[in-house]
Amino acid sequence: MYAFDFVKPGTLAEASEALSHDGALPLAGGQTLIAAMKQRLNAPEKLVSLTGIPELKGVCAGDGGVTIGAATTHAAVAAQAAAYYPALAALAGQIGDPAVRNRGTIGGSLANNDPAACYPSAVLASGATIVTNTREIAADDFFQGMFTTALHDGEIITSVKFPVPQKAAYAKFQQPASRFALTGVFVAKFADGVRVAVTGASESGVFRWTEAEAALTANFSAAALDGLSVPADGMIGDLHGTPEYRAHLVKVMTKRAVVAAG
Amino acid sequence: MAKLTMTVNGRTLSADAEGRTLLSDFLRGGLGLTGTHVGCDTSQCGACVVHVDGQAVKSCSMLAHEAAGSTITTIEGMANADGSLSTLQQAFQDHHGLQCGFCTPGMVMSAAALLAENPKPTEAEVRHHLEGNICRCTGYHNIVKAVLAASGQDVSGVGIAAE
Ligand SMILES: Cc1cc2nc3c(=O)[nH]c(=O)nc-3n(C[C@H](O)[C@H](O)[C@H](O)COP(=O)(O)OP(=O)(O)OC[C@H]3O[C@@H](n4cnc5c(N)ncnc54)[C@H](O)[C@@H]3O)c2cc1C
Ligand code: FES
Ligand code: FES
Numbered sequence: 001m002y003a004f005d006f007v008k009p010g011t012l013a014e015a016s017e018a019l020s021h022d023g024a025l026p027l028a029g030g031q032t033l034i035a036a037m038k039q040r041l042n043a044p045e046k047l048v049s050l051t052g053i054p055e056l057k058g059v060c061a062g063d064g065g066v067t068i069g070a071a072t073t074h075a076a077v078a079a080q081a082a083a084y085y086p087a088l089a090a091l092a093g094q095i096g097d098p099a100v101r102n103r104g105t106i107g108g109s110l111a112n113n114d115p116a117a118c119y120p121s122a123v124l125a126s127g128a129t130i131v132t133n134t135r136e137i138a139a140d141d142f143f144q145g146m147f148t149t150a151l152h153d154g155e156i157i158t159s160v161k162f163p164v165p166q167k168a169a170y171a172k173f174q175q176p177a178s179r180f181a182l183t184g185v186f187v188a189k190f191a192d193g194v195r196v197a198v199t200g201a202s203e204s205g206v207f208r209w210t211e212a213e214a215a216l217t218a219n220f221s222a223a224a225l226d227g228l229s230v231p232a233d234g235m236i237g238d239l240h241g242t243p244e245y246r247a248h249l250v251k252v253m254t255k256r257a258v259v260a261a262g
Numbered sequence: 263m264a265k266l267t268m269t270v271n272g273r274t275l276s277a278d279a280e281g282r283t284l285l286s287d288f289l290r291g292g293l294g295l296t297g298t299h300v301g302c303d304t305s306q307c308g309a310c311v312v313h314v315d316g317q318a319v320k321s322c323s324m325l326a327h328e329a330a331g332s333t334i335t336t337i338e339g340m341a342n343a344d345g346s347l348s349t350l351q352q353a354f355q356d357h358h359g360l361q362c363g364f365c366t367p368g369m370v371m372s373a374a375a376l377l378a379e380n381p382k383p384t385e386a387e388v389r390h391h392l393e394g395n396i397c398r399c400t401g402y403h404n405i406v407k408a409v410l411a412a413s414g415q416d417v418s419g420v421g422i423a424a425e
Binding site (some may be wrong): 003004005006008025027030031035038047049051075097098099100102103152178179210 | 279281282303304305306308313317318319320323324325327328330357372375376391393394395413
């Protein structure tokens, strides 16, 4: 790992200032960034820790939704969001392993936008809003392909606002070595329709399966998906699964999520 | 270089550390606590697990300066006050929960964190909780057995297939 300066501000204002300089990068749980820096895939001049800023942490419910601070760990979401948004809490409790969940954060996961990460599917399927230190970004505009988001350099995610659906579930087919999603599907049923977001499968990162959304809005049951299929074009192919396999998994995991949502 | 102070296994210790120093390197190189092992470069093996303010974390994936002022427990802090093995450590020995021993410090620290929040876990809960700890030797059954035994449960039915 190359050398860098480390700072740990106690307020968002100080963090924003520290990140307004070229070469500075936020550090949240470090569960992705530190490994990337060890491999010298990333070499910031300055790391600005977000873990000492109380206003970026915590889960709070209100106005038919739940808001999660960007620096809230996966373990804290699993424990504290369970009463308000059980499907989201269950997703957080399936990320990686306990030690990863004790450090990794929702903000870090979303900023990183790994094509196999779990949270992007919940954020997109819930139609959540990503709040930063300068603006609010709708989930539909935030994810812009593998490892790419709408964030500008130095912009800090401060929280994520989730509307809570009537029914929801996440079904994850785990890649057994990395524990990321080989394919994961989050289904959310709202009064005005169903949203389905798929992670792990596509070369363009998380995406909405709109045909399934229409079918499930008309009839919220696994059988409603019987006639649909997902083209293998543009799906990820690697040693863990072919594009055809992943395309097939999208439908299987969507059905499982619908059944789990009840 | 900046001075870094933390409480490790009950003692308050200080040493200099660069911004990039990992907690695992600080414990091993800075403080000479080489019981914490480093088995990978990808945050995946769990050999480096220690407790930071009571929570199990991978010390290879946390900067030492992030732990400034924290209370850390490493495998060196797990024995009883008189130096004898703790119940959990003794169970690893009694049930052959280790062979080469490389993964053992991380296994013990992860298992201790589990037992602290769930004193009587099921076999499935133990296996699930240890997902982030990789062992190349034992095949896991005896590790699971040791953790269940340390929690005071009957282990006669665990891992029969392995023996
Ligand atoms: C063994 C292992 C298994 C894992 N399994 C899974 C899994 O099953 N599912 C899954 O989804 N993930 C998994 N992960 C990834 C894990 O969830 C990470 O915690 C997460 O991807 C990154 O979050 P972090 O807080 O650690 O971010 P960091 O590693 O600190 O940062 C990641 C990136 O986000 C930026 N960043 C961080 N916070 C912010 C912010 N608030 N605003 C703007 N930018 C920010 C950083 O600058 C960096 O570029 C796994 C990781 C490991 C090591
Ligand atoms: S050394 Fe492998 S996870 Fe830390
Ligand atoms: S005992 Fe050798 S790696 Fe576990």
